[in-house]
Amino acid sequence: MSKIRGKQNKSTEVRLKMGFVRAGMAGFQLHPVTLPGRPDFYFRKGRLAIFVDGCFWHGCQKCGHIPKTNTSFWALKIERNVERDAKNMALLKRQRVKAVRFWEHQLQENLEACIRRVQRLLSPA
Numbered sequence: 001m002s003k004i005r006g007k008q009n010k011s012t013e014v015r016l017k018m019g020f021v022r023a024g025m026a027g028f029q030l031h032p033v034t035l036p037g038r039p040d041f042y043f044r045k046g047r048l049a050i051f052v053d054g055c056f057w058h059g060c061q062k063c064g065h066i067p068k069t070n071t072s073f074w075a076l077k078i079e080r081n082v083e084r085d086a087k088n089m090a091l092l093k094r095q096r097v098k099a100v101r102f103w104e105h106q107l108q109e110n111l112e113a114c115i116r117r118v119q120r121l122l123s124p125a
C-alpha cells in the first residue's frame with residue numbers, strides 16, 4: 001500500500017515540476033538537504049520552499065482517511081508526520097525561508113492555481 005501511495009505522490013511532484021518548467025520558472029533545487037524537512041522544491045532566489053504533501057501521509061482533512069486495520073498504528077504515524085511538518089515550518093521561518101505546502105489533491109485538481117500562487121510568492125512585493 002505504501003508503495004502505491006508513494007508513487008502517486010511522486011507523479012504529482014513531477015507534474016508540478018513540469019508546470020514550473022512550462023511557466024519558465026527555472027532555478028529551483030530539488031530536495032535540498034540543507035533545509036529543514038527537505039522541501040520538494042526550493043527557489044533559492046525567492047527563498048521559497050515548496051512541499052507536496054501526500055494526503056494520506058500528512059493527514060489531509062479532505063481526503064485522508066485512516067485504514068481500518070492497524071488503526072492506531074497509522075493514526076500515530078500520521079500524527080507524527082503532521083507534528084514534524086509543523087516543526088519544520090517553524091524552523092524554516094526562523095531561517096527566513098518562506099514555505100508553502102500543497103496537498104496532493106490540490107495539485108491534481110488545479111495545478112495552474114498552485115503554480116500561480118508560487119509565482120505570486122516569488123514576485124517581489
Ligand SMILES: [Zn+2]
Pocket residue numbers: 055060061062063064103104105106
Ligand atoms: Zn487531500
